[in-house]
Amino acid sequence: MEKQEDSIWAHCSSSSVRRASRQLGQLYDDAMGPSDLRGTQFSLITQIAYLKEPTQKELAKAMVMDLSALGHTLKPLIRDDLVELVPDEKDRRAKRVRLTPRGRERQAEMVANWQEAQRRFDAVLGAEKSAELRRTLAFIASEDFAKAYAAAGKKGD
């Protein structure tokens, strides 16, 4: 009981993930070269491209991000004319997120840079472990995980 000798990283999954995300944020941003686009922004516009004009709500859910956080994160991209918000036809509350031509262009340009950053990652960790890690993290980010996590607290809480 007096021990708890080890660093928190050895025991806390949340802190471990967070710390790794700081390291990778740095490494990927460096590897992707001097672009005005951050790694976070690249993954965001890539997700927008993938979802093809999602509402903010849909995009936030895919990103596992708070809706208002997403709104704030979009602002610099809108300011720089990479993204625009267009009101939904049917639901006038909703606004769809769309890449501008410039946004599509920048996204496409960055793909090769991202691939290089990811190639390095795979080279260091190994393609197998890399893929396995992404699967595990995708599960952790899933709704199923969140539900199971909530359920695991029902009794002990």
Next chain:
Amino acid sequence: MEKQEDSIWAHCSSSSVRRASRQLGQLYDDAMGPSDLRGTQFSLITQIAYLKEPTQKELAKAMVMDLSALGHTLKPLIRDDLVELVPDEKDRRAKRVRLTPRGRERQAEMVANWQEAQRRFDAVLGAEKSAELRRTLAFIASEDFAKAYAAAGKKGD
């Protein structure tokens, strides 16, 4: 080559880690109960306690965090009298980070809450996979990893 059909989460380790960290930030903060202390702050003061009065530089390194980012992050904790900065005796440039009595108290109080949050995590992912994940993430956060990552770019770049 035209494909790239899958979502970015399936291919980008950095984005995957980041997205999982958002989810876990939420889940842990919820599970740790209504405290004025965030999960990030708990892990920070726990690391301070572990290192026993580190300099900001040392602490930043352990956290894999930018020195100035650390400085900013410490401010609310100093304001709330959980942490204090004391000039180092020998090197007057350096300031050591020390928990106040109140800080030690709050840290100790939160340990049980954190354990519950972590217990849930292990329950959902499985203790084995959980431990394995933390090992992988600790490697990713290590200097060895950063060096190997840099080296992996030397040729292709």
Next chain:
DNA sequence: CAAATATAGTGGCATATACCAGTAAATTCC
């Protein structure tokens, strides 16, 4: 030892991200 350089921190600015309190539009319920 004095000048040049390196190190530790600070402050300003920018993005990332969350919570909460609105606002407006849609949906549900008498």
Next chain:
DNA sequence: GGAATTTACTGGTATATGCCACTATATTTG
């Protein structure tokens, strides 16, 4: 169909985190 509720988003505030420029102190060098 109009009131109550829910949903989608906005804006404000706070923490999280990084970069850069600057300051103060230490270390290295000639």
